[in-house]
Amino acid sequence: MYLQRKAEKEILDLAAYFPAVVIVGPRQVGKTSLSRHIANQLPQPSIYIDLELPEERSLLSEPTLFLEQHRNETVILDEVQRLPELFPVLRGLIDRDRRPGRFILLGSAAPELIRDSSESLAGRVAYYEMQPFLHAEVPAIDYRVHWQRGGFPESLLAPDDRRSTQWRQNFIQTYLERDLPLLGLRADPIVIGKLWTMLAHNHGQLLNVEALSNALGLASNTIRKYMDFLESAYLIRRIQPFYTNIGKRLVKSPKVYIRDTGLLHSLLGIPDFDRLQRQPILGSSWEGYVLQEIAGMLEETDQLYFYRTNSGTEADAVIVRGGAPIILFEIKYSTAPIPSKGFYIAQNDLGTTLNYVVYPLERDYPLNEQTQVIGFNNISKYLHID
Numbered sequence: 001m002y003l004q005r006k007a008e009k010e011i012l013d014l015a016a017y018f019p020a021v022v023i024v025g026p027r028q029v030g031k032t033s034l035s036r037h038i039a040n041q042l043p044q045p046s047i048y049i050d051l052e053l054p055e056e057r058s059l060l061s062e063p064t065l066f067l068e069q070h071r072n073e074t075v076i077l078d079e080v081q082r083l084p085e086l087f088p089v090l091r092g093l094i095d096r097d098r099r100p101g102r103f104i105l106l107g108s109a110a111p112e113l114i115r116d117s118s119e120s121l122a123g124r125v126a127y128y129e130m131q132p133f134l135h136a137e138v139p140a141i142d143y144r145v146h147w148q149r150g151g152f153p154e155s156l157l158a159p160d161d162r163r164s165t166q167w168r169q170n171f172i173q174t175y176l177e178r179d180l181p182l183l184g185l186r187a188d189p190i191v192i193g194k195l196w197t198m199l200a201h202n203h204g205q206l207l208n209v210e211a212l213s214n215a216l217g218l219a220s221n222t223i224r225k226y227m228d229f230l231e232s233a234y235l236i237r238r239i240q241p242f243y244t245n246i247g248k249r250l251v252k253s254p255k256v257y258i259r260d261t262g263l264l265h266s267l268l269g270i271p272d273f274d275r276l277q278r279q280p281i282l283g284s285s286w287e288g289y290v291l292q293e294i295a296g297m298l299e300e301t302d303q304l305y306f307y308r309t310n311s312g313t314e315a316d317a318v319i320v321r322g323g324a325p326i327i328l329f330e331i332k333y334s335t336a337p338i339p340s341k342g343f344y345i346a347q348n349d350l351g352t353t354l355n356y357v358v359y360p361l362e363r364d365y366p367l368n369e370q371t372q373v374i375g376f377n378n379i380s381k382y383l384h385i386d
Contacts, residue, residue, distance in 0.1 A: 002033055002037055003133070003137070003138060003153070003157075004137070005030065005034050005130075005133075005137060006134065006136070006137050006296075007023075007034060007128065007130050008034065008037070008038055010128060011023060011034070011038060011104075011128055012038055012041060012042070014126040014128060015042065015074070015100060015101040015104065016043070016100055016101060017100050017126075018100055018101075018124070018125060018126040019094045019097075019098050019099065019100060019101070019102045019103065019124050019125070020090065020094060020102060020103040020104070020105060020121060020124055020125040020126075021101075021103070021104050021105070021125065021126050021127075021128060022080070022105045022106075022107060022121075022125055022126070022127045022128070023035065023104065023105070023106050023107070023128050023130050024107045024108075024109065024127060024128070024129055024130070024234075025108070025129055025130035025131060025234055026108060026132075026152075026233060026234040026235065027108045027171075027174075027175070027179055028152055028153070028154060028171060029130055029131065029132055029152060029153075029234075030130065030132075030133075030153050031078070031106045031108075031130055032050075032078055032106065033153070034130070035048070035076050035078070035104055035106060036048065036076075039074070039076065042074050042101055043101060044072060044073055044074055044101065045072075045073045045074070046073055046074040046075070046076055046104075047070055047073050047074075047075055047076065048076045048078065049075065049076065049077050049078065050078045050079065051077060051078060051079045051080060051082040051083050052078070052079045052082060057082070057083060060083065060086065063086055063089045064089055064092070064093070067089070067090075067093055068093070071093075071097065071102075074101050074102065074103070074104060075102065075103050075104075076103075076104045076105075076106070077103065077104070077105050077106065078106045079106065079107070079108060080105040080106060080107045081107045081108065081109055081182075081183065082182075087120035087121060088120050090103060090120070090121060091120045091121055091124065094121070094124045095124075098124070105125075108179065108183070108233070109183050109232055109233055109234075129234075131151065131234075131259075131292075131295075131296050132150060132151025132152045132153075132156075132259075132260050132262075133146070133151035133152075133153065133156055134151065134292075134293055134296045134297070135147075135151075135293060135376075135377070136293065136296075136297065136377075136379075136380055138156070139377065141156065143360070143376060143377070144273050145273070147261055147273075147285070147286070147289045148161070148261070148262065148265060148270075148272065148273040148276060149161070149164045149168075149262045150168070150260040150261050150262020150263055150264075150265075151260060151262070151292075152167075152168070152171070152260060152262060152263075154167045155167045155168050155171075155262050156262070161271060161272045161273075162271075164262070165266060165271050168262055168263060168265075168266040169266055171263070172193075172196075172263065172266060172267065175233070175235070176189040176192055176193050176196075177189050179233070180192060180229060180230075180233060183229065183232075183233060184229075185226070185229045187226060191216065191218070191226075192226060192230075194216060195212065195216060195223070195226055195227075195230075196230065196235070196236075196258075196267060197267050197268075198212060198215060198216075199212075199227075199230075199236055199256055199258065200258050200264050200267035200268050201268070201281075202256060203256070203257055203258050203264055203281065203284050203285065203288055204255060204256075204257060204284035204285075204287050204288055205255065205256065205284070206251065206253040206254070206255055207238065207253050207254050207255065207256045208253070209223050209224060227256075234259060235258070235259060235260075235263070236256060236257065236258055236259060237256070237257045237258075237259045237291075237292075237295070238254040238255070238256050238257075239254055239255045239256075239257065239291070239304060239305060239306050239317075240254045240305055240306075241253070241254065241255075241305060241306055241307065241308060242305035242306070242307050242318045242320065242325060242350075244325075244349065244350065251308040251309065251310060255306055257288040257291065257292075258288065259288075259292060260292070261285055261288055261289045261292070264281075264285060264288065265285070268281060282333060283333055286331065286333040286360070287316055287331045287333075290329075290331045290358050290376060290379075291304070291316070291317060291331070293376070293379060294317060294319075294329065294379060294383065297379065297380050297383050297384075298319070298383070299321075299384075301321065301322070302319055302320070302321055303319070303320040303321075304317060304318075304319060304320075305317070305318040305320060305325075306318060307325075307328075307346050307349070307350065309349075312342050313342040313345040313346050313349065314340065314342045314343065314346065315328045315329065315330060315342075315343055315346040315350075316329055316330050316331045317329035317331070318350065318352075319383070325350040325351070325352050326352065326354060327352060327354040327355075327356065327382070327383065328343070328346060328347060328350060328352040328354070328355045328356070329356050329357075329358055330343045330356075330357045330358070331357075331358045332357055332358070332359050333359070333360060334359055335359065335360070335361055337357045337359045337373060339357050339367070339371065343355075343357075343371075344370075344371075347370060347371075353370070354382070355370055355371045355372070356371070356372050356373070356374050356382055357371060357372070357373045357374070358374055358375075358376055358379060359373060359374075359375065359376070360375075360376050361375055361376075362375040362377060362378070363375060364378055
């Protein structure tokens with residue numbers, strides 16, 4: 001079953017202007033299904049090639065000749081990181097004919113891991129990051145199901161929790177044993193699995209590389225390199241603290257999150273929503289779930305930070321536009337949320353006038369003159385304010 005994605009319109013808009021569009025994101029997030037779905041909406045016919053299949057890679061043994069034969073079609077190349085030597089060829093073809101929508105490239109990693117792409121196609125390509133389903137894209141599904149299972153289509157749409165858990169466990173194992181090595185991570189999958197699980201246990205906490213280094217018996221630089229790979233594969237998110245010139249001692253370490261809460265729960269062995277309710281990770285899991293939703297709704301120029309001082313002043317999320325903090329969020333899993341004193345101090349420190357407490361119910365209401373309580377499903381209404 002195909003569900004409409006927020007990405008569809010944006011990718012079609014990019015393809016109407018740029019000669020090449022690169023859709024990046026984790027494996028199994030729906031890039032292939034989306035590209036096949038929008039193929040008949042492109043201004044010209046299309047051809048799809050899966051570079052994971054040896055017989056289809058062989059079509060490009062003479063890439064210039066093959067692609068020139070299809071110059072009047074949109075060529076969709078899936079898992080393009082498998083053939084990095086293709087990028088200089090694409091650059092030459094684009095330079096000879098810069099018509100929009102010539103190529104759509106799908107990759108299971110950030111641009112910096114798709115070797116040579118950013119250098120070879122600079123100025124010729126637009127990048128679009130595709131994320132697992134946001135709840136805003138599947139409002140008919142109960143948010144608790146989405147939160148527990150995460151946004152990967154096969155997990156979210158599984159017939160029951162057991163099948164969803166099985167899919168996620170297989171996904172994790174495949175990433176460790178196959179996908180991360182294919183992206184260039186030369187490390188023992190068992191070690192990476194331990195690191196990934198330790199990060200799950202520290203979900204929503206300040207990153208302590210030294211503690212991870214000591215626990216795994218690895219150098220700090222090695223831990224950082226492995227985390228860079230996990231982040232570039234869209235499996236974890238590091239949110240940096242926001243700094244201002246307010247003369248306070250600020251926390252400098254980033255916070256780390258498992259991006260998809262379904263994967264978080266599988267890494268922690270939490271099989272269903274009822275079990276999640278009894279876990280110490282509950283509040284941090286909810287915080288990461290809401291932050292993933294916020295991150296997926298941001299404008300391209302928006303930046304997501306958190307704010308914390310050494311004295312305990314804290315805000316879970318700061319949205320920065322044009323270098324200035326505009327929106328402040330505190331995230332509470334409570335039916336009657338009460339912000340911390342530090343949240344009000346953060347408002348004064350940062351000078352934000354849009355201050356929101358996100359909670360799991362529907363009704364929005366003012367908490368005071370400076371702060372509004374908003375329902376999880378209403379976040380987008382408050383994010384897109386000029």
